[in-house]
Amino acid sequence: MPEHYKALQGFRDILPDEQPYWRFVEETAAAVAHLYGYKRIETPLLEDTAIYRRTAGEGTDIVDKEMYSFDDRPDKDGKSDNIALRPEGTAGVVRAYLEHGMFKLPQPVKLYYMSTPMFRRDKPQAGRYREHHQFGCEALGESDPAIDAEMIGLLYQVYMQLGLRHIRVHLNSIGDRNCRPQYIETLRDYYRPLLSTCCEDCQVRFYKNPLRLLDCKEAQDQPKIENAPKIADSLCEPCREHFAAVQRYLTNYGVPFSLNSLLVRGLDYYTRTVFEFTSERDKNALNGGGRYDGLAEILGGQPTPGIGFGMGMERIILEMKRQGVTPPVEEHTHAFVVALGKTAEVKDATVQLVADLRHSGIKAEMSYGDRGFKAQMKQVKSSSADYALLLGEDELAQGLVTVKDQRSNEAGMEAQQVQIKREEIVDYLKEY
Ligand SMILES: [Zn+2]
Ligand SMILES: [Zn+2]
Numbered sequence: 503m504p505e506h507y508k509a510l511q512g513f514r515d516i517l518p519d520e521q522p523y524w525r526f527v528e529e530t531a532a533a534v535a536h537l538y539g540y541k542r543i544e545t546p547l548l549e550d551t552a553i554y555r556r557t558a559g560e561g562t563d564i565v566d567k568e569m570y571s572f573d574d575r576p577d578k579d580g581k582s583d584n585i586a587l588r589p590e591g592t593a594g595v596v597r598a599y600l601e602h603g604m605f606k607l608p609q610p611v612k613l614y615y616m617s618t619p620m621f622r623r624d625k626p627q628a629g630r631y632r633e634h635h636q637f638g639c640e641a642l643g644e645s646d647p648a649i650d651a652e653m654i655g656l657l658y659q660v661y662m663q664l665g666l667r668h669i670r671v672h673l674n675s676i677g678d679r680n681c682r683p684q685y686i687e688t689l690r691d692y693y694r695p696l697l698s699t700c701c702e703d704c705q706v707r708f709y710k711n712p713l714r715l716l717d718c719k720e721a722q723d724q725p726k727i728e729n730a731p732k733i734a735d736s737l738c739e740p741c742r743e744h745f746a747a748v749q750r751y752l753t754n755y756g757v758p759f760s761l762n763s764l765l766v767r768g769l770d771y772y773t774r775t776v777f778e779f780t781s782e783r784d785k786n787a788l789n790g791g792g793r794y795d796g797l798a799e800i801l802g803g804q805p806t807p808g809i810g811f812g813m814g815m816e817r818i819i820l821e822m823k824r825q826g827v828t829p830p831v832e833e834h835t836h837a838f839v840v841a842l843g844k845t846a847e848v849k850d851a852t853v854q855l856v857a858d859l860r861h862s863g864i865k866a867e868m869s870y871g872d873r874g875f876k877a878q879m880k881q882v883k884s885s886s887a888d889y890a891l892l893l894g895e896d897e898l899a900q901g902l903v904t905v906k907d908q909r910s911n912e913a914g915m916e917a918q919q920v921q922i923k924r925e926e927i928v929d930y931l932k933e934y
Pocket of ligand 2: 677678679680681682737738739740741742
């Protein structure tokens with residue numbers, strides 16, 4: 503027996519049964535994004551690895567261990583580019599914003615992407631895949647706190663319209679290049695005498711990425727984190743005002759939020775607002791986002807404020823299932839055309855009728871492979887079609903179609919049967 507191919511480890515097919523969830527999330531999220539004035543953008547799956555090295559951070563796991571990057575085949579001059587599969591969505595969008603001069607457009611430029619594949623070479627484990635898909639929004643060129651609140655409000659509205667419950671927003675401000683360096687010094691001063699009792703990771707974080715000390719999950723470091731100086735107490739006046747305004751505007755949007763001084767981002771270009779969505783009393787982290795006013799400069803652009811989030815669609819669909827949220831059922835077959843007899847005339851007329859129905863926007867099916875009457879009626883039943891349309895020599899001779907109402911059949915009654923003129927069948931089906 504030949505060996506069968508399988509999807510690669512950590513990758514999976516999204517089968518038809520799963521698609522109603524995807525369609526529901528896609529349609530809901532796109533509708534809300536449009537409502538808020540966001541326009542769709544999609545960027546290439548492959549980019550110069552350098553943009554991720556610069557933005558995702560050299561020395562982070564994403565770049566060093568988890569990114570799919572490789573040397574492309576050399577061109578004629580023997581040069582080859584190092585390219586990478588997209589590990590996250592923001593860098594490509596900001597690259598496109600700069601490349602296409604979108605900074606010359608009226609600001610802010612508000613963009614979203616949908617079902618966009620992202621790749622990370624994680625260790626395969628339950629519920630984690632090496633390819634996942636995101637819905638994400640980015641607003642570029644504006645630092646007004648109303649944008650921060652709008653973006654969080656947009657995402658909250660998506661969750662509400664998906665029917666998710668117990669959604670909470672955690673909010674923090676991590677300051678800017680004006681006030682954060684001072685906070686980091688304060689944090690280091692606090693940690694320095696405790697360092698020898700910290701976990702190994704924190705010993706490294708202290709030097710490389712001190713904000714992430716607040717992220718540590720090790721039990722031994724939790725009391726240290728609890729008593730650590732809060733960044734909110736170190737914000738400069740403009741950051742303080744910005745943060746206060748974000749909170750007021752979130753109230754305008756009716757978004758319930760709580761302040762969480764431990765919510766941080768490790769990279770320098772992140773500024774001010776950070777947020778995270780959770781559900782079920784914070785048991786499940788759903789997604790997060792934040793402001794990245796320093797990112798465009800890293801990619802060679804002028805200083806450009808920006809804010810965004812990415813939402814993992816697999817994770818949201820998992821949460822919908824957990825909460826018992828089901829997507830709307832897809833439209834079922836309205837009419838199933840049954841061929842009575844196996845002559846070429848009947849078959850031609852069957853194909854013609856199905857074609858006419860579909861051209862008129864009626865969801866129609868037929869049986870293939872010249873099955874017998876009983877077998878076709880079985881298919882009608884399993885398709886849950888509203889009507890079976892019977893077409894045989896007699897109907898052809900009289901210019902009629904026999905219409906069996908399957909719904910009356912389902913109710914345990916004898917299927918009601920009428921004959922309708924062939925040229926009136928589309929109108930009849932549209933009416934009933
Ligand atoms: Zn630690
Ligand atoms: Zn500041």
